[in-house]
Amino acid sequence: MSAFVTALCLILPIAALASRRLPVSTVVKLALMWTAIFAGLVLVVVIWQQVMNSSPS
Numbered sequence: 597m598s599a600f601v602t603a604l605c606l607i608l609p610i611a612a613l614a615s616r617r618l619p620v621s622t623v624v625k626l627a628l629m630w631t632a633i634f635a636g637l638v639l640v641v642v643i644w645q646q647v648m649n650s651s652p653s
Contacts, residue, residue, distance in 0.1 A: 605634055 598614045613623045
């Protein structure tokens with residue numbers, strides 16, 4: 597995955613939260629949650645690719 601797409605996947609939800617004029621603490625908390633969700637999905641994809649590449653066909 598390119599760095600540009602990765603940055604967009606992280607920046608767009610955070611920018612949407614910031615534009616709603618929520619308190620800073622709420623934006624930070626939600627941004628951390630979105631980052632954790634994104635990192636979890638990346639981890640699942642990496643593990644899935646390793647399993648698919650290591651299984652004998």
